Amino acid sequence: MLYTNKNSHTLLSVTRAINELSVSSSTFFQQAQKENCTFLINIPADTEVAIIRAFSTYDIFRLTNIQLKRTAASWRPTLVSSKIQFLSLDSSECLPLIYRENILKGSFTAVGKMSNDGSVDLMDMEAYKLNYPEALFEFATDANFLTYQKNEIFSEDFQEKTTQPIKKPIPITLESLLIRAEELSRIAQIATRELGKLEAQEWMSSMLLDLNEASTFFFSNSVDPDRKRIHAWFMEKWSEFRLGDDVINQAVYAIMPDSFYRDAPSKYKVKPEIRSKYNDYASTALIIINELAQDCWQEANFHIPRRKYRSRKDIIEELNAQGFTAKLAGAVSSFIRPKKRT
Helix, strand or coil: CCCCCCCCCCEEEHHHHHHHHCCCHHHHHHHHHHCCCEEEEECCCCEEEEEEEECCHHHHHHCCHHHHHHCCCCEEEEECCCCCCEEEEEHHHHHHHHCCCCEEECEECEEEEECCCCCEEEEEHHHHHHHCHHHCCCECCCCCEEEEECCCCCCCCHHHCCCCCCECCEEECHHHCEEEHHHHHHHHHHCCCCCCCCCCCCCCCHHHHHHHHHHHHHHCCCCCCCHHHHHHHHHHHCHHHCCCHHHHHHHHHHHCCHHHCCCCCCHHHCCHHHHCCCCCCCCHHHHHHHHHHHHHHHHHHHCCCCCCCCCHHHHHHHHHHCCCCHHHHHHHHHHCCCCCCC
């Protein structure tokens, strides 16, 4: 499934990309690592980015021995250009976010700035020196871009400042990550749907396929569903259909594991041999929906004499008989009917 960059943005949210591709964060970052993709974060407002500058011969000549000692004898932080807007991480550095809420990082090998055409240029230390010749000075061999607490210590009149700046590691979350559009396109071309046992079939409407994707995306590795996040996922996925909150809520209920949905149809409505065709985490409602969709499609295409696709009323009646609430049955009657996206 290809990511739809509807607004032609050059820098995109990683969380939105993961949701739209319907892949797990694990799959996303593994594919990103294969493609050697890099990620960006905005520099927080309370953070300064600096590089460690070696004192020049002129600096040493005009400083007293006492001042040199106070400034650690040979090194000092110097702010990067104000044009620098982003800090860069490679894919391997982001992998821990698969398992952790955030990672702390205070040292970065590259930074980025946005050009007038909207593209983002990345610069390691060597590229930074070439782009900012006014900063020609001697660097440590392994110099990185470092983050510090924002204050007034960074001053051109540094020889009068004896207080050392405070290092400030940045908490990086999945939500804070950005990716360049061209790199996301490469990931999207190789990212695969995660449907478990359920593969796309011709009898599945686009909306039913989305229900099946969402089931695997949210429940294959989770036992504590986040309803707000699932709701937002469907709202984004089906934005072109302009559905109301109540219909989206029914989509959430349709895929919710039985233990998390009070009005779930009885599990005894589905025979063991039928249930075995589906993922272990598939809700009883979702299994019934798929089975009914397949029956409706076969009747409309292979029944002799040929029949029309079942009416909305007939579908609702069938689902009510299976234990669906009136609202869920009404919504599902729209979900399973073949409907192409515009």
